[in-house]
Amino acid sequence: MFGSARGRTKRLTRVWSAAAPDHVVALAWAPDGRTLAAAAGTGPVTLLDAATGAVRTVVRAHERGAAVVAFHPAGGPLATAGMDGAARLWHPHTAAPVADLPGGGAAWVERLAWAADGSRLAVAAGRTVRLWTPDGRRLADLTDRPSTVSDLAWQPGGDTLTALVYGGVKLWTVPAAGPPTSRLFAWKGSPLKMAWSPDGRLLAHGNQDATVHFWYAGTAEDLQMSGYPTKVRELSWDRTGRFLATGGGNAVCVWDCGGAGPAGSTPQMLAGHAEGTTLAAVEYQRQGFLLASAGTDGRVCLWQPANAKRPLAGAADGAGAAACLAWSPDDKYLAVGYESGAVAVFRAG
Numbered sequence: 001m002f003g004s005a006r007g008r009t010k011r012l013t014r015v016w017s018a019a020a021p022d023h024v025v026a027l028a029w030a031p032d033g034r035t036l037a038a039a040a041g042t043g044p045v046t047l048l049d050a051a052t053g054a055v056r057t058v059v060r061a062h063e064r065g066a067a068v069v070a071f072h073p074a075g076g077p078l079a080t081a082g083m084d085g086a087a088r089l090w091h092p093h094t095a096a097p098v099a100d101l102p103g104g105g106a107a108w109v110e111r112l113a114w115a116a117d118g119s120r121l122a123v124a125a126g127r128t129v130r131l132w133t134p135d136g137r138r139l140a141d142l143t144d145r146p147s148t149v150s151d152l153a154w155q156p157g158g159d160t161l162t163a164l165v166y167g168g169v170k171l172w173t174v175p176a177a178g179p180p181t182s183r184l185f186a187w188k189g190s191p192l193k194m195a196w197s198p199d200g201r202l203l204a205h206g207n208q209d210a211t212v213h214f215w216y217a218g219t220a221e222d223l224q225m226s227g228y229p230t231k232v233r234e235l236s237w238d239r240t241g242r243f244l245a246t247g248g249g250n251a252v253c254v255w256d257c258g259g260a261g262p263a264g265s266t267p268q269m270l271a272g273h274a275e276g277t278t279l280a281a282v283e284y285q286r287q288g289f290l291l292a293s294a295g296t297d298g299r300v301c302l303w304q305p306a307n308a309k310r311p312l313a314g315a316a317d318g319a320g321a322a323a324c325l326a327w328s329p330d331d332k333y334l335a336v337g338y339e340s341g342a343v344a345v346f347r348a349g
Contacts, residue, residue, distance in 0.1 A: 012300060012316040020341045022042040025041050026038075062084045071092060072118050081103075083108050087132075108125065140174070140180065150164045150166075159175055167188065191206070247279035280321070281324050285348075299322075302314035321339045323338055
């Protein structure tokens with residue numbers, strides 16, 4: 001499936017750089033690719049012209065700090081969450097306020113997840129998970145949370161909302177009509193970050209104990225991969241659902257989950273970041289074969305993992321330690337946020 005990439009060299013070319021008010025904690029591209037949102041650790045969210053880097057507007061989204069930003073998948077409102085106990089909806093172009101979404105009493109709201117069709121927004125605050133409409137109408141509170149939610153995502157291809165909690169993975173099936181039902185994949189540990197395979201077959205989560213855990217959604221069968229140098233917060237599936245890239249150190253670890261799965265296999269290790277540093281983010285293209293990584297060494301690497309002899313396709317140094325990255329909707333551009341407050345966009349190719 002990667003045959004067309006062999007022998008080709010991809011490069012990272014800086015298109016523009018801009019400055020956010022502070023440490024960039026999250027990035028999000030608008031669905032049409034024309035706007036890039038950058039959330040700063042102190043609370044402001046900056047909307048940037050994706051072609052030039054020009055600042056369109058800066059909104060003081062969360063007084064005590066922002067945590068996450070997510071555009072509606074079909075061009076609706078921009079959702080943000082932060083350390084003031086609330087999520088908020090904003091006009092995607094002007095950042096005019098649309099609605100406040102109370103988190104339910106928790107001091108921090110750190111997780112948002114739009115359903116694929118944009119009909120519902122899930123918001124996690126402490127042990128509280130709430131569902132909202134794009135216009136700010138509260139739909140439901142999801143009950144029976146075992147503990148604080150550390151991550152939140154919708155399973156591809158269905159109405160199942162997934163939450164990572166201490167003690168496992170909580171799954172709610174939330175039909176358009178009728179009450180939600182739930183189940184728990186029990187696991188004793190502290191999961192940090194998760195990623196569903198595009199076909200919804202496999203769920204992977206990185207953990208505090210420097211492991212990656214896999215679940216087969218249909219059977220709840222699980223397996224675990226260990227040996228990482230540090231805790232794992234960086235995970236990304238390729239578009240086919242066969243390969244999972246993970247961080248947990250200074251090298252990108254790519255598992256082959258095809259066939260019998262990753263159990264007993266040896267992962268591909270992609271070493272392009274400095275010793276003694278750690279990865280901040282890994283991200284496959286949405287529809288392409290390229291994989292990007294960004295590290296605390298400030299380096300951004302572009303990989304073509306199928307080319308075993310020359311997997312490193314390009315690299316660029318940035319403005320200090322990288323914090324996050326995001327591919328544009330058309331896969332042509334890569335946005336990188338830095339702890340210094342800088343935002344850079346690179347062209348891949």
